[in-house]
Structures are given as structure tokens and as C-alpha cells.
Amino acid sequence: MTDITQADTAHTKSLAYLNSGAIRNDWALAEIEAIYNQPFNDLLFAAQTIHRKNFDPNQVQTSTLLSIKTGACPEDCAYCPQSGHYSTGLSKEQLMAVEEVVQKAQQAKTNGATRFCMGAAWRSPREKDLDVVLEMVRQVKSLGLETCVTLGMLDGDQAQKLAEAGLDYYNHNLDTSPEYYQQIITTRSYENRLDTLQNVRDAGINVCSGGIIGMGEKTQDRYGLLQQLANMPEHPQSVPINMLVAVEGTPLGKVEKLDSLDFVRMIATARIVMPQSYVRLSAGREDMNQETQSLCYFAGANSIFYGEKLLTTANPEAEADMQLFKRLGITPEGHQVAAQEMDAEQALLNQVAEPKAAQFYDATAPRA
Numbered sequence: 001m002t003d004i005t006q007a008d009t010a011h012t013k014s015l016a017y018l019n020s021g022a023i024r025n026d027w028a029l030a031e032i033e034a035i036y037n038q039p040f041n042d043l044l045f046a047a048q049t050i051h052r053k054n055f056d057p058n059q060v061q062t063s064t065l066l067s068i069k070t071g072a073c074p075e076d077c078a079y080c081p082q083s084g085h086y087s088t089g090l091s092k093e094q095l096m097a098v099e100e101v102v103q104k105a106q107q108a109k110t111n112g113a114t115r116f117c118m119g120a121a122w123r124s125p126r127e128k129d130l131d132v133v134l135e136m137v138r139q140v141k142s143l144g145l146e147t148c149v150t151l152g153m154l155d156g157d158q159a160q161k162l163a164e165a166g167l168d169y170y171n172h173n174l175d176t177s178p179e180y181y182q183q184i185i186t187t188r189s190y191e192n193r194l195d196t197l198q199n200v201r202d203a204g205i206n207v208c209s210g211g212i213i214g215m216g217e218k219t220q221d222r223y224g225l226l227q228q229l230a231n232m233p234e235h236p237q238s239v240p241i242n243m244l245v246a247v248e249g250t251p252l253g254k255v256e257k258l259d260s261l262d263f264v265r266m267i268a269t270a271r272i273v274m275p276q277s278y279v280r281l282s283a284g285r286e287d288m289n290q291e292t293q294s295l296c297y298f299a300g301a302n303s304i305f306y307g308e309k310l311l312t313t314a315n316p317e318a319e320a321d322m323q324l325f326k327r328l329g330i331t332p333e334g335h336q337v338a339a340q341e342m343d344a345e346q347a348l349l350n351q352v353a354e355p356k357a358a359q360f361y362d363a364t365a366p367r368a
């Protein structure tokens with residue numbers, strides 16, 4: 001536990017750092033610990049200040065996630081209901097057909113998403129499956145959406161093929177610190193994960209990599225995770241921070257629930273050590289109340305999964321997100337562009353302006 005003098009020093013140091021505008025890849029564990037343990041208000045002030053220097057503080061990027069191949073994964077990630085090692089009652093599905101995925105992507109675009117993420121529960125893709133995914137990437141991209149996939153471990157050739165297909169982001173999480181990792185996964189090593197991320201970077205694809213907290217780790221492991229991410233040769237362009245969703249039947253099914261303010265501290269610390277990365281509020285958001293989510297946005301979170309799994313307009317969770325955005329005066333990033341594209345399309349079709357993304361609203365308009 002840091003005493004108040006240390007906290008003062010950490011605050012002063014983080015102010016000096018954020019005023020410098022520097023991007024660092026040499027974070028010491030003790031520095032991250034000091035940032036994380038500052039008085040809450042100092043931490044949030046520092047995080048919000050640095051956030052404003054790098055991003056529009058009232059915009060949040062929205063992605064839609066589709067599971068293109070669900071369940072029966074050979075890996076043993078202790079939190080994951082898709083692992084074939086645990087019995088969670090999840091129904092297994094084969095790799096989806098390209099046409100079906102493209103149809104879902106079109107739906108996501110119509111509903112306002114700007115990025116479409118496709119996830120497959122694999123250790124690594126087989127070549128014939130990768131060919132199908134490459135076609136998905138090409139076709140989804142041709143709809144004007146950014147593309148992201150998560151397919152497990154990749155070698156250099158596979159990463160290159162995905163880059164050539166036009167893939168924008170590859171997601172591969174580190175999950176936790178190197179020290180705690182063995183408690184969570186035994187079927188692939190931390191090094192394997194770092195190698196995949198290197199292959200992705202070498203292919204020129206944006207890296208999406210983060211982790212999960214609330215898995216019974218020590219706070220030291222949270223600093224360790226952030227240190228690994230922030231000390232990569234280049235910060236991941238997207239950093240998902242997940243709160244464990246404890247699923248019955250997995251080894252972590254009965255883990256004690258995380259203090260939500262610790263989650264906010266994690267978001268704020270991620271924002272400070274990786275100032276130009278998109279920090280994504282990921283899994284676990286559905287268990288957070290709106291006040292906690294609002295604090296996360298204030299702490300520097302600026303990306304969410306939107307309409308996850310449910311790709312219809314009648315998605316109550318997606319509507320709740322838009323309602324919260326409205327209350328906070330937040331605009332979904334890319335909304336203006338999407339709206340302009342829609343206007344142009346509509347004009348061509350019938351000269352009648354009929355907004356397709358009814359869930360989006362004008363955040364600059366007076367609120368009730």
C-alpha cells in the first residue's frame with residue numbers, strides 16, 4: 001500500500017509526464033503501481049487530462065462482434081465457456097458461411113457500427129479455414145467497415161495473408177501478467193502470445209491486445225499486464241480491458257466479484273501509460289451499472305462493443321448504450337461520416353431523407 005507521500009510524488013510525476021506528451025515504452029512496475037494507487041481523484045484527473053490531449057473526450061468508438069465459430073476450443077483458458085475442457089452447456093457451432101457473415105456485417109453497419117470483429121474459438125487457424133476467413137475479411141471490408149479478427153495464434157505467413165486481405169486489426173489478448181498466466185492457461189505460453197503479436201505487428205496490422213481483471217489475481221499482476229502492453233515496441237492500437245464474467249462450469253466460475261472502483265483504476269492507469277491507444281470497455285460491461293460505466297468513460301475508456309451478439313435494431317443493451325451516451329453527451333465515433341454516407345445513398349435512391357441509424361442521435365442537440 002502506498003503512503004500519502006508516495007501518492008503525492010506519483011501525482012506530481014504523472015502530471016509532469018502528461019504535460020510532456022511523451023510516449024514511453026520503458027515503464028517500471030513501481031511507476032505503474034504508483035499511478036494506479038494514487039488518490040482516486042488525482043488518478044482520474046490525470047487520466048482525463050491525458051485523454052483530452054489525445055482524443056475527443058466526448059467520442060466513443062463502437063464495434064460489433066460476431067462469433068464466427070463458437071465452442072469446442074482446444075485451449076484451457078480458465079475463464080472461457082468456449083473451452084472444450086469445461087462443461088458450460090454452450091452449444092458448439094461450425095465456422096459460419098461467408099454470405100451469412102457478410103449479411104450480419106451489413107446489418108451491423110446499418111445499425112451504426114464502424115468496425116466489425118469476427119472471433120473464432122481456435123488454437124490457431126487451419127489453412128482451409130483461414131482461406132474462408134480471408135474471404136470474409138475482403139467482403140466485410142468492401143462494405144466500408146473496418147475489420148478485426150481473433151483466431152488464436154498466427155505465424156508470420158498467416159499474418160501476412162490477413163494483411164493482404166485488408167485486415168485492419170488483429171485481437172490477441174495477453175490476459176494477465178506473465179507471473180499469474182500459468183494459473184489461467186496451460187495449453188499455450190505467454191511467449192506464444194507475444195510471438196503472435198509480433199507477427200501481427202510485422203505484417204503491418206493494428207494490434208488489439210489487453211486482458212481480464214477480477215480473475216483472482218493480485219493487484220501486482222494488473223500492473224504486470226499493463227507493463228507488458230505498454231512496453232511493447234509499439235503500444236497496441238486498441239487495448240480491451242475486460243472484467244471477468246464468471247461462468248459456471250469454468251474454473252473461475254465462483255471467483256469473488258471485483259470492486260468496480262478497482263476496474264476504473266485499471267482503465268485510468270491504462271489510459272495514462274498508453275495515451276494514444278483506444279482503451280476498450282469490454283466483457284463485463286453488462287454487469288456494471290451506468291454510473292460505473294460513466295466513470296470508465298471519464299477515466300479514458302473510448303471504445304465499446306456495441307450490439308454484441310444481438311445484431312438487430314431491437315437490441316435492448318444497444319439501446320441502453322445509446323441512452324447512456326445521450327445522457328453523457330457522447331457521440332459514437334464515425335457517426336458523422338456514417339450519417340453522410342447514408343444521406344448520399346438515400347439521395348441517390350429516392351431523394352427522401354430517412355435516417356437508417358435511428359439509434360444514433362445528435363449529441364450536439366439540446367437534451368431533454
Ligand code: SF4
Pocket residue numbers: 073074075076077080081082083084120121122123152
Ligand atoms: S483460446 Fe479463446 S476461445 Fe479458446 S478457450 Fe481461450 S479464450 Fe476461449
